[in-house]
Amino acid sequence: MSRAYNFSAGPGTLPESVLVELQAALLEFSTCRAGIMEISHRSQPFEDVLQSAKARMRRVLGVPDDYAILFLQGGASLQFYQVPLNLALPTDATDYIDTGTWASKAYAEAKTVSDAKVIWSSKATTYDRVPAPMDVKPREAAAFVHYTTNNTIYGTQCAAPPATDKRLFADMSSDIASRPIDVARHDVIYAGAQKNLGPSGVTAVLLSPWALARVAEVKAARGGLPSMLDYTVAAANDSMYNTPNTFGIFALERVLAWVEGQGGLPAVAQRISGRAARLYAALDASDFWKPHAQPDSRSSMNVTFRLKNGDLEGAFIKEAHAAGLMELKGHRSVGGMRASLYNALPDEAVDALIAFMGEFERRNG
Amino acid sequence: MSRAYNFSAGPGTLPESVLVELQAALLEFSTCRAGIMEISHRSQPFEDVLQSAKARMRRVLGVPDDYAILFLQGGASLQFYQVPLNLALPTDATDYIDTGTWASKAYAEAKTVSDAKVIWSSKATTYDRVPAPMDVKPREAAAFVHYTTNNTIYGTQCAAPPATDKRLFADMSSDIASRPIDVARHDVIYAGAQKNLGPSGVTAVLLSPWALARVAEVKAARGGLPSMLDYTVAAANDSMYNTPNTFGIFALERVLAWVEGQGGLPAVAQRISGRAARLYAALDASDFWKPHAQPDSRSSMNVTFRLKNGDLEGAFIKEAHAAGLMELKGHRSVGGMRASLYNALPDEAVDALIAFMGEFERRNG
Numbered sequence: 105m106s107r108a109y110n111f112s113a114g115p116g117t118l119p120e121s122v123l124v125e126l127q128a129a130l131l132e133f134s135t136c137r138a139g140i141m142e143i144s145h146r147s148q149p150f151e152d153v154l155q156s157a158k159a160r161m162r163r164v165l166g167v168p169d170d171y172a173i174l175f176l177q178g179g180a181s182l183q184f185y186q187v188p189l190n191l192a193l194p195t196d197a198t199d200y201i202d203t204g205t206w207a208s209k210a211y212a213e214a215k216t217v218s219d220a221k222v223i224w225s226s227k228a229t230t231y232d233r234v235p236a237p238m239d240v241k242p243r244e245a246a247a248f249v250h251y252t253t254n255n256t257i258y259g260t261q262c263a264a265p266p267a268t269d270k271r272l273f274a275d276m277s278s279d280i281a282s283r284p285i286d287v288a289r290h291d292v293i294y295a296g297a298q299k300n301l302g303p304s305g306v307t308a309v310l311l312s313p314w315a316l317a318r319v320a321e322v323k324a325a326r327g328g329l330p331s332m333l334d335y336t337v338a339a340a341n342d343s344m345y346n347t348p349n350t351f352g353i354f355a356l357e358r359v360l361a362w363v364e365g366q367g368g369l370p371a372v373a374q375r376i377s378g379r380a381a382r383l384y385a386a387l388d389a390s391d392f393w394k395p396h397a398q399p400d401s402r403s404s405m406n407v408t409f410r411l412k413n414g415d416l417e418g419a420f421i422k423e424a425h426a427a428g429l430m431e432l433k434g435h436r437s438v439g440g441m442r443a444s445l446y447n448a449l450p451d452e453a454v455d456a457l458i459a460f461m462g463e464f465e466r467r468n469g
Numbered sequence: 470m471s472r473a474y475n476f477s478a479g480p481g482t483l484p485e486s487v488l489v490e491l492q493a494a495l496l497e498f499s500t501c502r503a504g505i506m507e508i509s510h511r512s513q514p515f516e517d518v519l520q521s522a523k524a525r526m527r528r529v530l531g532v533p534d535d536y537a538i539l540f541l542q543g544g545a546s547l548q549f550y551q552v553p554l555n556l557a558l559p560t561d562a563t564d565y566i567d568t569g570t571w572a573s574k575a576y577a578e579a580k581t582v583s584d585a586k587v588i589w590s591s592k593a594t595t596y597d598r599v600p601a602p603m604d605v606k607p608r609e610a611a612a613f614v615h616y617t618t619n620n621t622i623y624g625t626q627c628a629a630p631p632a633t634d635k636r637l638f639a640d641m642s643s644d645i646a647s648r649p650i651d652v653a654r655h656d657v658i659y660a661g662a663q664k665n666l667g668p669s670g671v672t673a674v675l676l677s678p679w680a681l682a683r684v685a686e687v688k689a690a691r692g693g694l695p696s697m698l699d700y701t702v703a704a705a706n707d708s709m710y711n712t713p714n715t716f717g718i719f720a721l722e723r724v725l726a727w728v729e730g731q732g733g734l735p736a737v738a739q740r741i742s743g744r745a746a747r748l749y750a751a752l753d754a755s756d757f758w759k760p761h762a763q764p765d766s767r768s769s770m771n772v773t774f775r776l777k778n779g780d781l782e783g784a785f786i787k788e789a790h791a792a793g794l795m796e797l798k799g800h801r802s803v804g805g806m807r808a809s810l811y812n813a814l815p816d817e818a819v820d821a822l823i824a825f826m827g828e829f830e831r832r833n834g
Contacts, residue, residue, distance in 0.1 A: 108502035115715055117507050120496070127492040131485070137473035137795060141668040141720070142482050144796065177542035177670060178697055181711035185695040209696075216693055298712055303506040305542060305670045305714030328581055330550040331574075332543055346546035347663055349670030349714065350480055355506070430502060431509065 109453035112431040113256050113406060113444040114278065115298040122358045122448075129354065141351045145344055153354050154343065160360035161308065164368060165280070167287050172316055172339045174309040175353050179296040180206065180277045183307060184213040187250070187273060187292055190319045190335045192218035194326070196247040199223045201240060201266065204231040204255035205437065210275060214250070223249070230438070231258040233401040240266035248272065248291065254279035256299075257435040259408030259442060260401040265289055271314070279405045280308070281363055282447055283373035291315045299405070300447045302356035305349045311335060363447065372447055379454040380404035380445055386458045392465045396440065410440035416468055417441065423464065429457055474818035477796040478621050478771060478809040479643065480663040487723045487813075494719065506716045510709055518715075519708065522722035529728050530645070532652050532675055537704045539674040540718050545571065545642045548659040548672060549578040552615070552638060555684045555700045556657065557583035559691070561612040564588045566605060566631065569596040569620035570802065575640060579615070588614070595803070596623040598766040605631035613637065613656065619644035621664075622800040624773030624807060625766040630654055636679070644770045645673070646728055647812055648738035656680045662717065664770070665812045667724045671717035676700060728812065737812055744819040745769035745810055751823045757830045761805065775805035781833055782806065788829065794822055 110117040126140075133140040134149050143150055158173045167173060176182070187210075192198050198218045200211040202225035214220035223242055224235045234255070242249050248271040254261040256278040265272055265286070273292040276285070280295040287293060291312040298304035319336045323329050331337050337345050343353075366372055384402060387393040387409050396408040411417050417440060421433050434440040443457060475482040491505075498505040499514050508515055523538045532538060541547070552575075557563050563583045565576040567590035579585035588607055589600045599620070607614050613636040619626040621643040630637055630651070638657040641650070645660040652658060656677040663669035684701045688694050696702050702710050708718075731737055749767060752758040752774050761773040776782050782805060786798050799805040808822060 106502065107497060107504075110503045110507055112503070112507060112509050115506055115508060115510065115712065117503065123495045123504055123506075127495050130488045130492050130495075132472060137471065137793070138475045138477070138482065139472075139488055141480055141488075142475055142477060143480060144477050145480065145669070147796075177544070177547075177714075179542075179711045182542075182697040185697060189695075213695060216695065296712060303714075303716050304510070304712040305717055330554075330578060330581065332547040332550060346544045347480065347661060347669040349542075349668075349717070351668050351716065352670055352714070428502070431512075436511075 108428040108430045109449070109456055110430050111443045111445070111449070111453070111457070113435065113442055114446075115304045116444055116446040117448045118302070118359065119362045119448045122355070122362050125358050126355055140354050143350075145347050145350050150350055153350075153357055157353055157357035157360065160357060160364060164360055164363050165285065165287055165310075167310055170313045171287065172311045172335075174311070174335070174338050175343045175348055175356070176307045176309055176338060177305060177349055179304070179307055180275050180294060181209065183275070183294040183309065184210040185217070186333050186335070187294070188214040188218045188220070189326075189333060190322055190329065191273075191292065191315055192247055193322055195219060197221065197243045197245040199242045199246040199249045199270070201235060201249065201251040202227060203234050203252050203260060204258050206275060206277070207252040207255070210250060210252070218247075230396075231255060231260065232396055233398040234260045234262045235266065236400070237264050237267035240268055242268050242270045246270050250274070254403050254405050256406050256444070257438060258396060259403045259406040260397045261403035261405065263400070279403070281360075281369065281372070282376050282405060284369045297352065297356050299444075300359075302359045303352050306352035306356055308356070309335070311339070375451065376404050376445065376447065379451050380407065383407050383443065383445070383454055383458060386461055390465065390469070392469045393461070396438070405445060407443045407445065408434060408438065408440065413468075419468075420464055424457070424460055427456075427460055429453070429460055473793040473795045474814070474821055475795050476808045476810070476814070476818070476822070478800065478807055480669045481809055481811045482813045483667070483720075483724065484727045484813045487720070487727050490723050491720055505719050508715075510712050510715050515715055518719050518722055522718055522725065525722060525725035525729060526673065529725055529733060530650065530652055530675075535678045536652065537676045537681055537700075539676070539700070539703050540708045540713055540721070541672045541674055541703060542670060542714055544661040544669070544672055545640050545659060546574065548640070548674065549575040550582070551698050551700070552657055552659070553579040553583045553585070554691070554698060555687055555694065556638075556680055557612055558687055559583060562586065562608045562610040564607045564611040564614045564635070566600060566614065566616040567592060568599050568617050568625060569623050571640060571642070572617040572620070575615060575617070595761075596620060596625065597761055598763040599625045599627045600631065601765070602629050602632035605633055607633050607635045611635050615639070619768050619770050621771050621809070622803060623761060624768045624771040625762045626768035626770065628765070644768070646725075646734065646737070647741050647770060649734045662721050664809075665724075667721035668717050670714045671721055673721070674700070676704070740816065741769050741810065741812065744816050745772065748772050748808065748810070748819055748823060751826055755830065755834070757834050758826070761803070770810060772808045772810065773799060773803065773805065778833075784833075785829055789822070789825055792821075792825055794818070794825055
């Protein structure tokens with residue numbers, strides 16, 4: 105067997121060169137005479153890995169010097185709770201944009217610890233769109249506006265942040281490090297690593313100085329916070345209040361090095377948007393295909409589509425699999441097909457998919 | 470370079486044969502044509518890994534069929550909070566045995582969500598002992614007694630559970646899978662994986678039917694629980710409410726397979742206790758050495774000791790390192806030396822350490 109083109113929505117494909125580096129480090133890392141998973145998180149070699157991961161993330165994403173960079177556990181799902189627990193007073197108005205399953209789960213957790221409200225939703229149209237920046241109208245009292253930059257399941261993506269003067273919090277799990285972002289415009293950014301940053305089990309969290317300062321006030325109002333959920337504890341201990349996911353952080357550091365080697369986010373974004381445009385053009389070329397997302401809401405990370413003749417979808421997925429185009433089945437809540445085009449997917453994979461689609465249409469159209 | 474004898478207290482040494490298996494799986498796992506970190510947690514190949522990990526843990530530890538086995542994130546430190554949050558009413562008396570740093574942190578978190586009390590402590594003697602089973606006297610109203618089976622930093626270990634008819638909750642992070650345990654005598658057992666089970670970033674949690682049933686009552690009293698911290702959510706979703714640490718669970722599954730290959734826990738325990746006894750005998754052979762733990766509280770996992778002449782400790786650690794005996798420095802809160810003898814450490818490592826100690830004493834005694 106050999107490695108196929110892997111369109112998995114996450115955990116997703118990783119750069120082969122990084123995987124080869126990880127292989128070597130499993131048995132012997134640096135001059136440790138032990139593998140990367142077998143050394144203390146307090147050892148200098150691991151401390152160097154952690155600092156390098158932070159420095160690379162700061163360079164790659166353009167994170168301001170005074171923002172904290174944390175590597176936590178529990179995925180974005182734990183952040184759905186941890187974010188409002190740390191940053192909203194129980195009485196705070198917290199405004200959520202509902203663009204899909206994960207956005208909706210973030211809102212559900214926020215509701216338990218703050219005065220949360222959904223201020224925009226595309227649920228009625230099966231989450232086929234995101235709001236235009238000007239369409240986001242937060243409450244006057246909103247402490248922050250939370251949005252999800254990319255919606256993995258539905259294949260939609262925000263081209264720009266909401267146009268509001270409120271503080272912005274963003275779940276960027278499925279498109280972080282795929283394009284330049286204005287980090288300074290956000291007070292909180294978080295992302296599970298398992299799409300563009302590395303393996304599952306690491307969550308990157310970026311916090312502005314305002315956010316870190318706010319925790320003290322919220323903590324006082326709540327009568328304390330659990331140590332493991334307190335951002336100021338994590339920040340004061342540089343993500344090592346307890347043993348972090350050391351292998352996951354190492355893998356993330358290597359993936360970020362690979363991104364830098366690709367020329368950083370401007371170069372990545374050009375490549376990513378170009379190939380997504382080619383795939384959408386193929387989907388738009390005939391009514392054999394039914395792309396799910398509205399044109400102005402299309403994601404360059406997850407391309408969701410159905411066939412006009414739904415009966416052919418099973419055959420499409422099966423034959424694509426046989427042709428080495430893996431994991432094209434859509435999420436169980438939507439059906440159809442989904443091609444996830446994360447950074448590490450080679451361009452040739454997208455070209456091969458487009459070629460296969462053309463051939464499939466000729467045979468079945 | 471080559472792999473040395475690694476006495477790290479954790480993350481600790483892993484079986485070399487497992488590391489070689491992990492290396493191969495990074496690029497191509499099973500028939501996936503993708504690496505283990507690159508496949509969906511909802512895919513059949515990963516589902517098989519998860520079920521195998523649970524089945525092996527059930528066999529290896531003798532977990533009753535009606536106990537839930539969960540693989541969570543956040544380490545034992547998150548369990549310090551999650552355990553009482555799920556299983557104690559705010560008014561419940563929860564009794565804690567304070568045998569060291571981690572036990573004390575568990576108590577601190579419990580205090581914020583229940584009527585927690587330290588009912589036994591060895592703090593006054595620098596945690597050089599654990600209670601004899603009969604010395605544990607819980608409060609009449611105690612909902613449970615929490616204890617730490619092995620204290621990594623101080624090198625102490627409970628030979629048996631507390632002799633009480635109260636429900637027992639145990640943090641077994643640093644000695645799980647090193648000896649047979651009576652799982653059925655406990656309602657909660659949890660352990661960070663990074664000593665005997667695998668890499669950091671996975672936490673194994675075992676819950677009795679009583680514990681799982683109790684969550685509903687506590688949840689009602691607390692007005693709900695955050696989804697990611699709710700044991701019943703994790704159990705209902707078989708540890709996959711969101712994306713788990715897939716690579717970590719795979720590594721844990723491989724480590725448990727290795728334990729089974731060693732003959733299971735009776736065989737492991739015999740090997741572990743034998744070599745620990747040899748090391749303690751060497752420490753007891755002359756007053757050149759000063760073992761920290763009281764004889765009846767000694768750990769077979771972490772052997773802590775000082776030199777009568779403390780000035781020589783730096784030289785001992787440095788020369789041992791040069792001789793390929795790595796990570797013998799004690800925890801910063803205790804100083805001196807610590808040799809961690811986790812399952813994956815070869816017996817030859819302990820023999821080499823004993824030989825080096827003899828030689829060091831001859832040169833410096």
